[in-house]
Amino acid sequence: MQTAASSLAQSARYMPGFGNDFETEALPGALPQGMNSPQKCNYGLYGEQLSGTAFTAPSHQNERTWCYRIRPSVKHTHRFSRIDLPYWKSAPHVMEGVTSLGQYRWDPVPHSEELTTWLSGMRTMTTAGNVNTQVGMASHIYLVTESMVDAYFFSADSELLVVPQEGKLRFCTELGVIDVEPQEIAIIPRGLVYRVEVLEGPARGFVCENYGQKFELPARGPIGANCMANPRDFKTPVATYEDKETPSTVTIKWCGQFHETHIGHSPLDVVAWHGNYAPCKYDLRTYCPVGAILFDHPDPSIFTVLTAPSGQPGTANIDFVLFRERWMVAEDTFRPPWYHKNVMSELMGNIYGQYDAKPKGFSPGGMSLHNMMLPHGPDKNAFEGASNADLKAEKLDNTMSFMFETRFPQHLTLFAGQEASLQDDYIDCWTSLEKKFDGTPGKK
Secondary structure (H helix, E strand, O other), X not given: OOOHHHHHOOOXXXXXXXXXXXXXXXXXXXXXXXXXOOOOOHHHOEEEEEEOOOOOOOXXXXXXXXXXXOOOHHHHOOOOEEEOOOOOOOOOOOOOOOOOOOEEEEOOOOOOOOOOOOOOOEEEEEEEEEOOOOEXXXXXXXXXOOOOOOEEEEEOOOEEEEEEEEEEEEEEEOOEEEEEOOOEEEEEXXXXXXXXXXXXXXXXXXXXXXXXXXXXOOOOHHHOOOOEOOHHHEEEEOOOOOOOOOOEEEEEEEOOEXXXXXXXXXXXXXXXXXXXXXXXXXXXXXXXXXXXXXEOOOOHHHHEXXXXXXXXXXXXXXXXXXXXXXXXXXXXXXXXXXXXXXXXXXXXXXXXXXXXXXXXXXXXXOEEEEOOOOOEOOOHHHHHHHHOOOOOOEEEEEEEEEEEEEOOOOEEOHHHHHHOOEOOOHHHHHOOOOOOOOOOOOOO
């Protein structure tokens, strides 16, 4: 029989597609054919369904995966005991003495000498909505130096969108192995058990914790069938498993609280599976941006990679938006993002390079927050440069930043308001903007 070491020590292997109905097996004949629940499964495996939606969800939204595993999941939990992860917070989380009303920007959260795992290194920056009613989100920074050893985790609260900025991580999940590095993202579904290992460290990055409906590809509308994020560029892991008898800890996030349980084996024991509820990764370098090729430029939503619906058409629970290298060609046009106020709350992170609307102060690893209906836009240097530029075709290069945008106000945590490297002078970046009004007819 294939051993745990040989199964998970292999290089990560993937199947292409987004939302596909996949099937994969680590041992020949482990996956039943023509039915889901045979009287007896091959290899003495147990059949078990993992449901990501209600059983009665419409067929085009219904998500589930059938797993064929060494032990059923009821053997992967025992009695629970409450634990505290003091820096990982959930909504609603409104702190006395912390003001969320404002335009904020943070320097990168620095690495320290503290040894941290995926769980102990999570630092919540903002929360929005309500984890108990499964609406809204939280944004986090992770600082990870150590691999989880005989320790596992799953969230009953949320789907996680992971955006690395430094280092390389391996997610060993029930359904397979995902390696992820800067300029890639990983999506870990709600309820999926996994362990996080450090392949190159220390590791730092961003996490969007999605309490609501799963991320999906945005409707392209008149753009048609191609460009933006194409389904074939998403990669889902093939089946791998551990058959390991060793004392292990499983930590569960449930309604914003953390509990742990102790078992005598690895829970990553799925030998074969089929379905459409699975983790995946995506290379942001394959994102094909679409933009204006004559004049003006569309709303920044044209750069949406993934969207999590809210139930209100056209208004997302969360949009994940990417600002990457692209050509700027529009004529007689102010090319950077324009000044605006927005019903959505915008949290941005810089993966690398320089963001065109804020040439200074928005460093790789840094974040900014422009909460709902608070005005923002280019600083003076960006405005003057764009207003007086020679509008030839220009490559916006060496840049990759993103936005977690939600219809809910984002509330700062105590860590974001008092411990993280908040730039107290960020609001002053617009102070030097000048009145240029001239009532002379025809004057520009």
